[in-house]
Amino acid sequence: MSSTDATTPETAPSEDMLIIHGGTPLDGEVQVRGAKNLVSKAMVAALLGTSPSVLRSVPAIRDVEVVTGLLRVHGVDVDLDGDTLYMDPTSVESAGVEEINVHAGTSRIPILLCGPLLHRLGRAFIPDLGGCNIGGRPIDFHLDALRKFGAVVEKSADGTHLSAPNGLHGIRYELEFPSVGATEQVLLTAVMAKGTTELRNAAIEPEIIDLICILQKMGAIIKVHTNRVIEIVGVDELKGYSHRALPDRIEAASWASAALATQGSVYVRGAQQADMMTFLNVFRSIGGAYEVNDDPIEGGIRFWHPGTPLKPVALETDVHPGLMTDWQQPIVVALTQADGLSIMHETVYENRFGYTSELRRMGANIELYSDCLGGTPCRWGRRNFLHSAVIAGPSKLHAADLQIPDLRAGFSHLIAAMAAEGTSRVYGVDRYITRGYENFEAKLLGLGAKIERPTSPTLAGRP
Ligand SMILES: CC(=O)N[C@H]1[C@@H](OP(=O)(O)OP(=O)(O)OC[C@H]2O[C@@H](n3ccc(=O)[nH]c3=O)[C@H](O)[C@@H]2O)O[C@H](CO)[C@@H](O)[C@@H]1O
Ligand SMILES: C=C(OP(=O)(O)O)C(=O)O
Incomplete structure (x- = not known):
């Protein structure tokens, strides 16, 4: 499987770089719009409708561009007006492998088109997935569930071909782990499958609940029971929806962590307390x-x-x-400034601490361990992955040249550079940060960050 964020650091062009003069507290206000992890799925849901859908509060991020491209090759008319997206799926059609493969390696979203395309067209082709390179990220739960629904899945050198010769039928299915993507896969397939689906051990992230709200607006019957059980009664037809996407709680937490690490103050307009309760408790425990x-x-x-x-x-x-695992990296940067030993045990992904080597070069004192240091044994401890970090603070961070490895790690590198003394050069900002952070450069400038783009090849060049 290829991955957008798997590119080796050396391949980022030298002009894809931000110069950061650190040491200035961030101060001011930023606005967060719809969540990356809902908007892209809401766009896929539009494929299921027999009439147009309208999605509001859509952020200008690359993942939205990628899904726009995927919808368009399948005949969906997509128009963006300000932050409102209009999607007309009345002429959905099959697309050729070559035009779909233009989007190979760009994001996790193509796998979620399986159910909607099988319902609309009886077949689907899915390119290799992308997304952050933070673990193996298999799709075995997705394919297993799809097969049980009645899909025939054939893997080939160019991607995955699916068909549903006998239609799709409701299933009783239990996830081995409450995977966000696999839960969405089951939802997007079950809503129009014949009969009832019962999903056990489902993920219940706020973005999933918002997706369920969208599907319900379209005409679906979905019951969220206690204990991670979701029941979906298949219907014959869904119509378009009109919906405002829930705000991005990952972006909000990223700005919050930046305020803490730089000793600043940031008003995150749009951030919602209910979706961020766990983060808010952590933020207060750290002393924010x-x-x-x-x-x-x-x-x-x-x-x-x-x-x-x-x-x-x-x-x-x-x-x-x-x-949330996507809050982990920004919080770790803030913890480098805490007075004593902190522990971060990552239980969702096996390989999400790669970015700490760059922080160590900046003076952070972070050690990685394969033991489950948080107290709860997890599946990564048994398999010897370096998935626990001990952060000894406070550390005086100093400037460095940094290579961004993935989306959230990239934002945490930006935070570290802003908290550090001196001038850092951060490479890979356009490639990685723009996938999930809207207008991050303008937002940083608005908060008083001292940043600039290279104006000459000498400045951009690595030492
Ligand atoms: C686009 C999007 O919404 N991305 C989010 C989504 O990713 P995504 O949906 O890919 O993440 P999952 O919740 O599926 O992954 C969680 C864990 O389950 C494992 N797994 C998943 C599927 C599968 O078939 N087999 C399997 O073993 C993964 O390797 C991982 O260890 O949820 C993650 C967990 O909140 C977030 O970090 C990502 O930002
Ligand atoms: C891991 C993330 O995203 P994706 O699943 O799109 O790679 C993320 O948003 O932090």
Whole structure:
């Protein structure tokens, strides 16, 4: 499987670089729009409708461009007006392997087109997936569930071909792990399968609940029971929807962590307390301060460093309602400034600490372990992956030349560079950060960050 974020650091062109003069607290306001991890799935859901859909609060990020391309090659008319996306799927059609493969390696989303394309066209072709290079990221749950629904799956050198010669039928299925993508796969397939589907051990992230709201607007019957059980009664037809995407809680937490690490204060307009409860508890435990404004229009959360020393904490990432794995990297940068030993046990992905080697070069004191240091034994401990980190702080970070390895790690490198003394050069910003952070450069400038683009080849060149 190829991966967007798997490119070796050396391949980022030298002009894809941001110069950061660190040491200035971030101060001001940013706006977060719809969540990357909902918007892309909401776009896929539009394929199931017999009439057009309207999605509001769509962020200008590359993952949206990728899914726009995928929908268009399948005959969906997609128009963006400001942050509102109009999708007309009335003329859905099959696309050729070559035109679909233009999108190979770009994101995780193509796998989610299986169910909708099988329902609409009776067959589907899925290119190799991309996404962050943070573990093996197999798709065995997806394919296993699809086969049980009645799909015939054939892997070939160019991708995966699927057909449904006898249609798709509801299933009783239990996930080995509450995978976000596999839960979405089952939802997007079951809504129009014949009969009832019962999914056990389902993921219940806020983005999944928002996707369920969208499907319900389209005409689906979906019951979310207790204990991670979701029941879906298949229907014959779904119509288009009109929906405002829930705000991006990962982006919000990234700005919050940046405020803490740089000793600043950032008002994140659009951030919602309910979706961020676990993060807010962690933020306060570390010693950060926040205030929630629940005004329906101006609402958001202000995050700031109160000026007192930050406290060390022991944390574990987990599926929702646990501490989200995509919050891990920005929090770790903030923990380099806490007074004592912190622990971060990553239980969702086996390989999500690669970015710490760059932080170590900046003066951070971070050691990795294969033991489950958080207290809860997880599947990665048994398999010897370096998935626990001990962070000894506070560390005085100094500037460095940094190569971004993936999306969230990239943002955490930006935070570290802003917290550090001196001038850092961060490579790979356009390639990685733009996949999930809208207008991040303008937002940084608005917060008073001292950043610039290279103006001459000498400046851009590596030492
Ligand atoms: C586009 C998107 O929404 N991405 C999010 C989504 O990714 P994504 O949906 O890919 O993540 P999953 O929840 O599926 O993955 C969680 C774990 O399950 C494993 N697994 C998953 C599927 C499978 O068939 N087999 C299997 O073993 C994965 O390797 C991983 O270890 O949820 C993750 C967990 O919150 C987030 O970090 C990602 O930002
Ligand atoms: C892991 C992430 O995304 P993706 O699943 O798209 O790679 C992320 O958003 O942090």
